[in-house]
Amino acid sequence: MSAAVSFPMKRFLFLLPLALFLVIAGYFAMGLTRDPRVLPSVLINTPVPEFALPSIQGRDRGFASTDLQGGVALVNVFGSWCVACRVEHGFLMQLKQRGEIPIHGIDWREPDREAGPRWLAKYGDPYALIGDDPESRGVIAFGVTGAPETFLVDRQGVIRHKHVGPLTPEVWDRTLKPLIAELRKQ
Amino acid sequence: MKLRLLLILWTWLAAAPALAVDPREVLADPALEARARALSQELRCLVCQNQSIDDSDADLARDLRKLVRERIAAGDDDRRVIDYVVSRYGDFVLLRPRLTPATYLLWFGPLAIVLLGLLALAVFYRRNRADDPAVPAPLSPDERRRLESLLKDGPR
């Protein structure tokens, strides 16, 4: 930075920090529009990973990856401890009553064996098949980080969509319903 | 985790500090256990963010630790264990990002910055020296001849 540096060169050097900062600020602006906690699934358009979960108390069969061959279905991760699951539960019951699509459940990390069945007895049971998942086996297979999460699986057993958070009528109408119709056509 | 900061925070998920690894999880073979601990430190706890599963006592972290130990006990090598978890959760789960074209800038960036810094230093010193009175320029042949003749004349 001595006088021997030619002037334009020197100008450029002194401008560099500003340019660098503006680039960083641009990224920050983009970053503000995104939620860093949203983690896209890497499993979209890949076959359902293999898993086999035992049944919960009061049912006679569990839920395994092989059950997802042959028809479009939803897989919903829930637990009696999960407050947000209560929020979507009424809508899941509606879907079941309307006969829209089979919904399978993964009952995640219940504090004890009775908790899940008790919760379902109280609020209704929308699930076709339920797997008990006290050690997060099924949940890890699906790359789930929190409940509720819902996956749409096509008839070849390939995961097509993942929804994080409670399922609402809006999400259903806007995203899932059209997707399901399309998958059923194939 | 956390450090300091203190400041801080309202955490959106309580970062419950506590015992992470529990004695029931520990593998009997110390060599395998050491591998499990090392692997656990490289995997991110997905519900706590920025905490390794080794440090976290979140339930999901605990179950991931169990899974890591089971796979190690079943004879998987480290690479396969990591690959399995990555196949579920993506690269996000790795606290040490893999070297891919997308992370070249990250991994080679610090080295590039050092090299640029050294280059800048070198340029700086070269220019600096050019007119540094503290460092006389080497004598030109003319000057040397004059100096020699002066020396020959001896002290006056």
Next chain:
Amino acid sequence: MIVEAGHFALVLALCVAFVQGVLPIVGAARGNAAWMAVAPQAAIAQWLLVAVAFLALMHAYVTSDFSVLNVVLNSHTDKPLLYKISGVWGNHEGSMLLWVLILSLFGAAVALFGGNLPAAFRARVLSVHAWLAIGFYLFILLTSNPFERMLPPAENGQDLNPLLQDPGLAFHPPMLYLGYVGFSMAFSFAVAALIEGRVDASWARWVRPWTLLAWCCLTAGIALGSWWAYYELGWGGWWYWDPVENASFMPWLAGTALLHSATMVEKRDTLKGWTVFLAIVAFSLSLLGTFLVRSGVLTSVHAFATDPARGVFILLLLVFVIGGSLALFAWRGPTLRNTGLFQPISREGAMLLNNLAMMTGAAAVLLGTLYPLFLDAVGGAKVSVGPPFFNATFVPLMIPMIAAMAVGPLLAWKRGDLAAAMKRLWVAAAAAAMVALFIWQMQGDGAIFGALGIGLATWLLVGVLVEWGERIRLFRAPAGEAIGRLVRTPRASLGMTFAHAGLAIAIAGIAASTAWKVESIQTMKPGDTVDVAGYAYTFQGARRADGPNYTAVRGTFTVRKDDRPFATLEPEKRIYAVRSQPTTEAAIRTTFLGDLYAVIGDPEGTEGAFVTRIYFNPLVAWIWAGAMLMAAGGLLSLSDRRYRVGLAAGRRRDAPADASPTRA
């Protein structure tokens, strides 16, 4: 009513800041002394007004005024008084108020103690400072108002996050903010100097004490936070490379570089542009930290509850402050002329190497911290950058710097003699080699990095002592002369000795606690004994030990060493009632060679058994002792009379102290 008064005082402070931001700087441009004279009064008024606002909020906390939303969200009647007070800054809004309180405090300090600054320069500095304050007042008033009322009032509050209910944490934020915000002074001085187009030795003399003060506080604040994490989070870790930690570490690195380069401007009239740049960068990185913690762009355990409006506002503030100052730098910077020339091997050369290491280190940390954001923004994969990355990049960058650190102070200004310096360091080299070999032999395999780390620390420590010994001619001159020289050693150079020795001690602590940590996890019934690193821990059982706002289980371990009683450790596991959040209170017994560290977990079975975790953390306390020594060195240097008297004396050189020891 008091709350409204606080709110009103803050609005008034904003108005005063506007006046202070405009009149003095215009006055300085026009040579209007009356307008310039507004600056000091306005700065003091701002400080008083913000203090009123702050005390009003504190009053609401102490009296548990649950008609104030902020108090409801972060306090509770059962909370001990200390935490009612620290709760004021244990949340986003209150901590911003603390931030502006400190900002205005620094402004007032310049007004009160800056009498030796040229009037026009002081007016410009305070105007620039006022613009920073305006940004933050607006931020608080528009997006984060701590005085918001809640009607009807709540019955009781939601309590402060229990992790924050801790004495270490009570003082950590004020310390840290003194550091962050302290760099705002260097920033304001730099911007004012760019406006004037003049940077000289006296400028560096004015900047250096403020930077030193900020640096000391930041050093202490970071150490306090890391110490808190160590004893509160319950697994003995003390640094996690979390984005928020990085946010405090980057300004520290830049501030350290600034301290060194300011010395060069002061003594050698060189590197002016670079030093001004560092002053801008140190504060910019502090602001960046604020942005990262409060905007929600990165996830961190420390993150405050985030709100996009705040993120947008802080980003605008960043663009205004950082972008504006860097634009000014690009415009005026090239006109700064350096006259001092020096060789690569010289005191200046060594300091420049320090600058290079500090700034590349900061750049590496910045890159790692922001990379996930960048990659996501360009549509790349979601990645995480965690401790393994930082350890792999940052640590290697620091090693050559630390090795060179022992040599630098032994070199002369302008042109040093490396061979002569190395000759004088043979003691350090021999000691380092011996210690490293000894430790490696003693500790056996796997310890090679630990041994190298300790060897490096030894090299630095002995090197620092050699330099100090030379300075006072220890063993070379008669004892009387050595003592005389010791007494006359300027405190600034003694401060450097302290700070460098502190770093050596901290490095030893870092190396040892990383390499030889011993951990033992088990279930213990009362009467069970485990042996950890030569200490026998016997679990005596656990009992209830409830506190004012929590329930707790306290375990008791008696520790024996060589069959003799050594200590009793009583760790707790607490559950804070209001948030039903658990915390662990580790029991720690610090010894010279390491910490005994015990934690109690959940009960197991019916026989009174508990999960326990026991650690031996070798030399870990050295980390904080070293950091405190560094901060103490900074304070010592700050007390140097050169910074108290004759500040404006310009280029006077303090003779023997500044001369290199080679010429002493």
